[in-house]
Amino acid sequence: MSLYTQLLNIVKEINEIIRSRRSIFPKEFTGKILDDGIIDNLLLNANYAPNHKSNYPWRFVVIKDLALNNWLDKAAELYRVSTHQDKFKQDKFDKILAYKHQISHSIAIVLHRDSLDSTIEREDICAVACGVQNMYLTLSVYPNVGGYWSTGLGTYDSLMHEFLHLEENESLMGYFVVGHVELKRTDGHKRDFNKFVRHL
Numbered sequence: 001m002s003l004y005t006q007l008l009n010i011v012k013e014i015n016e017i018i019r020s021r022r023s024i025f026p027k028e029f030t031g032k033i034l035d036d037g038i039i040d041n042l043l044l045n046a047n048y049a050p051n052h053k054s055n056y057p058w059r060f061v062v063i064k065d066l067a068l069n070n071w072l073d074k075a076a077e078l079y080r081v082s083t084h085q086d087k088f089k090q091d092k093f094d095k096i097l098a099y100k101h102q103i104s105h106s107i108a109i110v111l112h113r114d115s116l117d118s119t120i121e122r123e124d125i126c127a128v129a130c131g132v133q134n135m136y137l138t139l140s141v142y143p144n145v146g147g148y149w150s151t152g153l154g155t156y157d158s159l160m161h162e163f164l165h166l167e168e169n170e171s172l173m174g175y176f177v178v179g180h181v182e183l184k185r186t187d188g189h190k191r192d193f194n195k196f197v198r199h200l
């Protein structure tokens with residue numbers, strides 16, 4: 001095979017990985033616990049994301065085992081106390097607790113702003129999101145592992161900030177929630193990219 005053909009095949013594979021990436025949700029997880037090595041690989045690849053001035057503005061908190069149960073208890077409790085009783089839905093509360101039997105690991109995604117950094121916050125947020133995309137794409141390659149970025153589960157509650165022992169200069173940007181799946185969904189109905197591209 002010529003070098004050109006080999007390169008073409010690699011490009012095709014990259015296209016396939018990007019285009020088959022999907023958000024896979026806890027209701028699709030079997031509850032099997034994943035090997036920690038998979039999580040390490042996600043975190044390793046997240047760390048390769050571009051970031052302005054190489055300031056590494058991300059921090060990740062791995063939540064598993066007993067801590068995962070405690071975290072979900074906390075998320076359910078925060079939902080209950082922060083929701084007016086007219087709006088409170090028991091099935092939503094129960095759904096959060098049921099995640100204990102579905103999610104394998106959760107990775108809290110944290111924006112870390114260093115006072116010594118001269119970067120603009122918006123750029124640091126972008127860098128963190130690039131890290132999350134690396135995790136998403138890495139997951140695409142594992143046939144029996146799914147995950148998604150959640151900004152629920154108490155993300156914007158200061159008590160969750162406290163629960164995760166985040167520092168004052170840190171903000172929770174959600175979680176990368178991961179679990180084992182029997183058969184991974186890869187289909188997607190994506191809109192035509194031409195609709196979102198302009199030319200000057």
Ligand SMILES: Cc1cc2nc3c(=O)[nH]c(=O)nc-3n(C[C@H](O)[C@H](O)[C@H](O)COP(=O)(O)O)c2cc1C
Nearest residue numbers: 021022023024025129148149150151152153174188
């Ligand atoms: C910043 C961000 C926050 C998200 N938060 C949630 C969330 O709280 N709950 C949820 O179900 N999906 C969440 N998602 C996942 C989106 O629902 C998902 O990306 C979208 O449905 C497109 O599906 P796809 O990822 O399979 O292409 C989030 C995605 C991003 C980028």
